[in-house]
Amino acid sequence: MSRFASAVVLVLGVAALAHAQSPRPVRPTVNSTVETLQPRVRLQQDGCFAWTTPIASRQGNTFTIEQSVSPRSPCSTVADVADVVLEQVPAGSYRLVYRATSVGTAPIADYSQEFSVAQATPRGLRVFPASPTALEPVSAQFFLTEGCELVDAVRPVDGGFAIVLRRTDVDPFLCDAIAYPKLTLGAFAPGSYTLKVVYRAEDGGAEQARTQFAVSPATLATVLTPWTDLSGIWSATDEEPNTALALIHTLDRDAAGLLRDAIVGIWYTYDDAGAPAWYYIEANTEGANFGTRMVGTVSRYRSTNPTAPGFQRTAVGEAVGTIQLKVFDADNPDSISGTLNGRPFDIRIERFRWTRSAWPPPRNAP
Amino acid sequence: MNRIVLLLLIALLPIAGANARRYDVFPANPTAMEYVRLRTSVIAECERLRSVEPVTGGFRVNITLLSLGLRCDAVIADGLDFTLGAFAPGTYRVTTRYNCIDCSPPVWDDPEVTTFTVSPGVASNVPGDDYTQLDLSGIWTTPSEAFTGFAFIHSDGLGESGRTARVTGLWYDYGGNGQTSWSLLLLDGTPNRMTGRVMRAVPNGSGLSRTITLSPIGDATLVRTGTDAYRLDGVVNERGFDFPIERFRWTRAAWPSRAPDPQ
Numbered sequence: 001m002s003r004f005a006s007a008v009v010l011v012l013g014v015a016a017l018a019h020a021q022s023p024r025p026v027r028p029t030v031n032s033t034v035e036t037l038q039p040r041v042r043l044q045q046d047g048c049f050a051w052t053t054p055i056a057s058r059q060g061n062t063f064t065i066e067q068s069v070s071p072r073s074p075c076s077t078v079a080d081v082a083d084v085v086l087e088q089v090p091a092g093s094y095r096l097v098y099r100a101t102s103v104g105t106a107p108i109a110d111y112s113q114e115f116s117v118a119q120a121t122p123r124g125l126r127v128f129p130a131s132p133t134a135l136e137p138v139s140a141q142f143f144l145t146e147g148c149e150l151v152d153a154v155r156p157v158d159g160g161f162a163i164v165l166r167r168t169d170v171d172p173f174l175c176d177a178i179a180y181p182k183l184t185l186g187a188f189a190p191g192s193y194t195l196k197v198v199y200r201a202e203d204g205g206a207e208q209a210r211t212q213f214a215v216s217p218a219t220l221a222t223v224l225t226p227w228t229d230l231s232g233i234w235s236a237t238d239e240e241p242n243t244a245l246a247l248i249h250t251l252d253r254d255a256a257g258l259l260r261d262a263i264v265g266i267w268y269t270y271d272d273a274g275a276p277a278w279y280y281i282e283a284n285t286e287g288a289n290f291g292t293r294m295v296g297t298v299s300r301y302r303s304t305n306p307t308a309p310g311f312q313r314t315a316v317g318e319a320v321g322t323i324q325l326k327v328f329d330a331d332n333p334d335s336i337s338g339t340l341n342g343r344p345f346d347i348r349i350e351r352f353r354w355t356r357s358a359w360p361p362p363r364n365a366p
Numbered sequence: 367m368n369r370i371v372l373l374l375l376i377a378l379l380p381i382a383g384a385n386a387r388r389y390d391v392f393p394a395n396p397t398a399m400e401y402v403r404l405r406t407s408v409i410a411e412c413e414r415l416r417s418v419e420p421v422t423g424g425f426r427v428n429i430t431l432l433s434l435g436l437r438c439d440a441v442i443a444d445g446l447d448f449t450l451g452a453f454a455p456g457t458y459r460v461t462t463r464y465n466c467i468d469c470s471p472p473v474w475d476d477p478e479v480t481t482f483t484v485s486p487g488v489a490s491n492v493p494g495d496d497y498t499q500l501d502l503s504g505i506w507t508t509p510s511e512a513f514t515g516f517a518f519i520h521s522d523g524l525g526e527s528g529r530t531a532r533v534t535g536l537w538y539d540y541g542g543n544g545q546t547s548w549s550l551l552l553l554d555g556t557p558n559r560m561t562g563r564v565m566r567a568v569p570n571g572s573g574l575s576r577t578i579t580l581s582p583i584g585d586a587t588l589v590r591t592g593t594d595a596y597r598l599d600g601v602v603n604e605r606g607f608d609f610p611i612e613r614f615r616w617t618r619a620a621w622p623s624r625a626p627d628p629q
């Protein structure tokens with residue numbers, strides 16, 4: 001990648017290049033790993049700056065990588081990549097913090113990310129994320145003999161799920177490669193689940209691998225029963241075509257610090273000038289009454305430094321309306337109402353449905 | 367009818383009601399990985415849904431009977447509407463197990479069974495084209511761009527050469543003046559690499575009569591770069607971008623931790 005192209009990455013405005021006296025941010029990438037191996041972290045460093053050898057340390061479940069950066073001229077003509085090998089750790093969730101000390105350059109913001117170390121299992125069976133929460137999509141990955149095994153189905157079994165494989169190894173010459181496919185298992189209620197990889201009954205039914213994962217609930221201790229998750233894409237095809245809502249149904253805290261259910265969301269619509277505009281929705285159960293599930297505000301954000309690099313972007317929100325979310329029973333459409341930019345709205349919305357690409361119907365062996 | 371018989375009948379009411387428990391399933395015909403809701407009625411002060419657990423062939427809903435007696439009259443049933451989850455294609459059975467400290471036996475299974483079928487994606491006629499893959503649908507963000515994100519719809523499609531992965535993305539971002547703006551990513555390809563156009567929706571009319579014209583403003587490529595890592599690169603309005611994206615995670619409010627039973 002050219003210097004120009006590398007500098008443009010992560011940048012929304014070309015004008016920002018003129019002010020770019022700070023290195024392109026280093027975004028560490030952690031190799032997926034298992035407990036029998038040491039995690040590796042790759043640092044892609046800006047070749048126009050000098051970087052000291054990164055030093056890794058660990059405290060509890062947090063790894064920290066630190067290095068210093070200073071100006072360098074001319075720029076390096078080769079990719080400036082540093083690989084850091086972390087210490088071997090047990091299976092679990094970990095956090096990586098990257099911290100660069102600037103010497104003669106603009107400050108660089110710290111960066112952190114979570115990563116997981118999986119249990120070592122036959123066929124390398126792993127579950128992602130390592131610690132899913134209720135209704136969060138859960139994926140699995142495991143080794144397959146490419147060309148000779150296919151995923152037939154995922155079936156619920158006592159205490160968990162079985163990934164069912166079918167064998168297609170009619171020609172041994174086709175079976176000389178290993179694939180490491182990844183598939184989305186589903187999204188589940190809280191609980192502990194066993195995940196097995198088995199052959200289908202016609203192929204002997206032998207178990208190939210097994211692991212476990214736990215789905216955690218929300219930390220809400222005042223509610224006695226679960227309720228419907230409103231997260232997802234919603235649309236108003238009949239009343240506001242070509243617009244959409246992306247809702248995240250989660251929790252926030254009231255003035256007393258108690259958790260309550262809440263919605264945040266992005267409303268993709270258009271402003272008065274006819275330009276595509278998105279609005280930020282924030283609503284919760286405070287002030288809701290019979291027939292209204294949540295009440296909140298609609299805000300429009302504005303970047304206060306639109307020419308700055310994306311990772312340095314600052315934005316401020318301004319309330320431009322109110323919103324009420326009504327959820328009727330499952331037979332009737334839900335609706336949002338309120339005001340936006342001084343104008344009232346009352347729109348029936350419905351969950352946007354689509355056929356996922358993830359699970360095609362199984363066919364006969366190729 | 368003497369008083370003892372009457373009390374006995376009242377005490378048995380919830381059990382009799384519970385033994386006919388069925389669930390309404392929404393949507394009635396879910397597709398793979400689409401969230402499935404169940405609805406049933408519970409006797410508000412007498413029954414608590416405790417958990418859902420997988421059993422061979424489906425799921426068992428565990429309900430605890432908290433008390434018996436007058437207040438457990440089935441007439442005052444409340445609706446229980448909850449999200450069961452999202453699942454791979456197949457037919458699933460939903461059954462109910464009751465736990466009751468004061469009952470005999472203390473645990474019993476409802477004979478009623480509700481079933482629902484999750485349908486797969488579209489079928490391809492290309493041999494070997496039925497591999498499973500990750501569902502990328504959901505909210506994604508990038509650590510490289512603050513205050514922005516993507517809503518991905520990973521749908522199924524058939525191209526000339528068989529099944530194709532298709533991501534429609536709503537990218538919420540900012541225009542050159544700092545105002546919020548969104549664009550549309552229309553990407554096709556393989557599970558590991560999808561390319562396509564970035565489009566801007568230009569509306570004509572408003573409300574019910576709104577139509578839009580999509581005009582291209584750039585190109586984008588979504589690439590899988592590791593086991594669980596993706597990058598999005600391309601050009602929008604002649605400005606290049608290249609950044610890692612990661613799935614946005616949040617704690618759903620739908621399944622809270624167990625609260626103490628009312629006394």
